[in-house]
Structure formats: C-alpha cells, structure tokens
Amino acid sequence: MATSSSDRRAAVDKIRRDAQRADQRQGRIIILLSVLAALVIIGIPAVPIIKGMLDTNSVAKLNLSAIGAKASVCGSRILSPGTGTQQHVDPGTPVDYSAEASPPAFGQHEVYPDPIKRKMYTEIDRPRVAQLVHNLEHGYTIVWYDSTIADDSAAMTDLKGIADKFQGEDDFRKKLKIVPWLKTDGKPFPKGQHVAITHWAKEAAKADAAAAKKAKVTADAGVWQYCSEVSGQALQEFMTAYPYLNSPEPTAG
Incomplete structure (x- = not known):
C-alpha cells in the first residue's frame, strides 16, 4: 500500500x-x-x-514536601507578640534581638530589605540580620540553618533543592530566604535543633489559636518552628499556615 x-x-x-x-x-x-x-x-x-x-x-526533581526529612523532625510552632512595624534604622546600625528567641521573627530593622531575587545564602555572603528582619515584615518566610547543617553536604543539597522551588521575582508566594545563623548573631537554637523557620505574621493562624492565646498574641506575631533536620514538608505546611499575605506589609517586594 x-x-x-x-x-x-x-x-x-x-x-x-x-x-x-x-x-x-x-x-x-x-x-x-x-x-x-x-x-x-x-x-x-x-x-x-x-x-x-x-x-x-x-x-x-522532587516535590517540595518530599525534600529532606518528614515534618515530624520539627517541633510545634511557637508564637510571641510582634513589635517593630516600620521602625527603621540606617544600614549597618546594630540592632539587639536578644530579648526574643533566636533567630528574630520581628522587630526594628534596616531601611532596605534584601531583594527577592536571591533565595539562598552562605556565611560569606549573607545579608545582615537587621536587613532580613525587614524581609520578614514584607511577608517572607526565612529558613535559618546552623553550622551543623552547613557542614552536612546532604543537608545543604536539600536546602538548595528547596531554594530552586522558589526561584523567580514576580510571584510573591515565593518570598523565601534560606540563610545561615552564625554564632556571632546571638543565642544558638534550642539543643538538638539545627533549622529554624520564622515568619512575621499579622495574626496567628487558626491552627495556632491555642499557642497564640497562651502567648497573649492579639495582633502581630513572631512565629518560630525549630527542626533537627531539613524538612521540605514542614516548610510547606508552615508557609500554608503563614502565607506572605499574613504579614504587616505583604504587598512590598
């Protein structure tokens, strides 16, 4: 044929x-x-x-929730009344965050936040903490990691994989920073914990109503979650409970 x-x-x-x-x-x-x-x-x-x-x-190639350990490696979210909205200092001005848990989840901060483009940093190029607190005011979620994670190549590969999921500048749902917490920055994380997830919320999530009541949170709140390992699943759950819109200034970059 x-x-x-x-x-x-x-x-x-x-x-x-x-x-x-x-x-x-x-x-x-x-x-x-x-x-x-x-x-x-x-x-x-x-x-x-x-x-x-x-x-x-x-x-x-993995979905965010499949990167790293299960969410069970993280503790419950911790809340504290937030302060410092629009309280700016000049770049490089020392700011004391020692009154709250480490790392900070709210407070006085530098005039300019770190641009949205860069998602992950190491010790040699990380923005100043006071600059990152301004990012928190704008609705960013920050994943802080300590030296134990920094020295673990597998854990760092997981963090890089997470950062890749949030590339882009136009979608504010991708407001994420992954940065090291250094010994010179302040108090270490709680014993056995090597990752801290923080967010500056305008109000407590419904799932955290009991924790908010215990902490006497009525409006702005700092939110922390500590983990012993990197967990994409925990981060996904955290950012679902506390999206960028739940922040003092969500429409700023």
Whole structure:
C-alpha cells in the first residue's frame, strides 16, 4: 500500500526529533567528560564534585514536601507578640534581638530589605540580620540553618533543592530566604535543633489559636518552628499556615 505524504512527513519529523534528543544526550555526556578530564588534569578530586552535581539534580526533581526529612523532625510552632512595624534604622546600625528567641521573627530593622531575587545564602555572603528582619515584615518566610547543617553536604543539597522551588521575582508566594545563623548573631537554637523557620505574621493562624492565646498574641506575631533536620514538608505546611499575605506589609517586594 502506498505511503501518504503526511505519513512520510510524520516519519521524517520523528527521525529528526530522535536525532535531536540523541545529540542533546551526547552533548551532556561530552560536557560531563570534559569537566571530569579538566578536574583530573588540575589535580582536583572529581568524584565528590560529580556526585554533588548528580545529587542536586536528583533533589531538584522532587516535590517540595518530599525534600529532606518528614515534618515530624520539627517541633510545634511557637508564637510571641510582634513589635517593630516600620521602625527603621540606617544600614549597618546594630540592632539587639536578644530579648526574643533566636533567630528574630520581628522587630526594628534596616531601611532596605534584601531583594527577592536571591533565595539562598552562605556565611560569606549573607545579608545582615537587621536587613532580613525587614524581609520578614514584607511577608517572607526565612529558613535559618546552623553550622551543623552547613557542614552536612546532604543537608545543604536539600536546602538548595528547596531554594530552586522558589526561584523567580514576580510571584510573591515565593518570598523565601534560606540563610545561615552564625554564632556571632546571638543565642544558638534550642539543643538538638539545627533549622529554624520564622515568619512575621499579622495574626496567628487558626491552627495556632491555642499557642497564640497562651502567648497573649492579639495582633502581630513572631512565629518560630525549630527542626533537627531539613524538612521540605514542614516548610510547606508552615508557609500554608503563614502565607506572605499574613504579614504587616505583604504587598512590598
């Protein structure tokens, strides 16, 4: 039976697509082998680097709730009456947050928040704490991690995977910062806890009504949740309970 022109075009298109995919796979393999060869030439151990690349790619494919440990590694959310709305200081001005839990979830803060574009930081490039508190006023959720997490490559890979889920500048639902809490910043997290999630809320979530009543929260509230490990599931639940709209100044960037 004769083959129609449309069938021939479809067959040609399939061959072309298959060839393009093969070229892409071959290209990725060539790049990977080139990187490996370069590392060997300059004497840098390649296996840990390649493994890190593969681990990061693997985590990036997971849903947020599947990254890291289950939410059970985190304690209950803690609330405290919030203060400091629109109380600004000049950049670099020392601000004492020691009266509250570490890290801060509200308070006096610098004039300018950190821009929304960057999601994750390390010790060498993190914004000042007082600057990040301004981000909290604008509805950001901040994930703080201590040196135990910073020294754990698997945990850092999980945090990078979480940060990747929040890339973008136009969607305020992605108001997230992942930053280290340093020994020089103030009191450490509670014993055995290495991650702290914080939010500056305009009002307590309904799920936290009992905790709010106990803490005598009537309006603005600082919200904390401490975890022993990184947990995307806990973060998702936290940000569902405390979205960016639940904050003193949610429409600011």
